[in-house]
Amino acid sequence: MPGRYSKQFVMKDKTPALVAFAKDPQRTAVKTRLSDSFDKKQRDSIYTALLRDTLSNLTELENIATIYLACFPDSDSPFFNKLAEEFGVELISQTGKDLGDRMAFCLEQLLQKHQPVLIFGTDTPLLPLVEIAAAIETCHYDLVLGSAMDGGYYAVGLGGRKSICCYELFRGVKWSTASVMDxxxxxxxxxxxxxxxxxxxxxxxxxxDIDSILANLASLDEEKRSRMKSFLQTPGILQRG
Structure with a gap:
């Protein structure tokens, strides 16, 4: 699908890259914190819908960036291959013992040919695309973070202007806690x-989180609703509202 955002800047030697970090729900557990409300099949469906919405959102920026899908445990997967074909994204495997190592490895590898490189989680259906486009076009920063409301972040990226060890950025971070951003x-x-x-x-x-999204659904314009189309169509979601 064609991206909606046009190239407004002079292309540098290295093009920007946007990376969706994802798991294969057929090979690893996903959305376990929803276990009280949804069974495994429903959780897998919710996860897949959110991933599809994330890829749909990021490909709106494909005119100004290369879009990757970083796959865990690896990219050798019918699940990921189907998404790559549908959304026209490039597959890469995640490598490392924990989330920090996997993101650091991804950043170090892609910064060799892209600048900047931004990694996104797949749990945030309403990504601020205008601000993301502005951040990657200006590239005036060493580090870009998109803060989530639970103390973590939905996006992390490096501009590539300053040479650092990417692993140092994530050293000692307590993942899945409210202190991740800090x-x-x-x-x-x-x-x-x-x-x-x-x-x-x-x-x-x-x-x-689902209840909060649904409670504010009426206040969202059609464009924002369309950006989480797959999520809203997941069986059992709208019934909660």
Missing amino acids: DTLKNAEALSLKTHTLPPARDIDTGS
């Missing part, structure tokens, strides 16, 4: 990185 910002300060923060957005991790 831990990363402390590391960024220690590395003397100029940091830009994208507008906050809500991850969908728990039943209360």
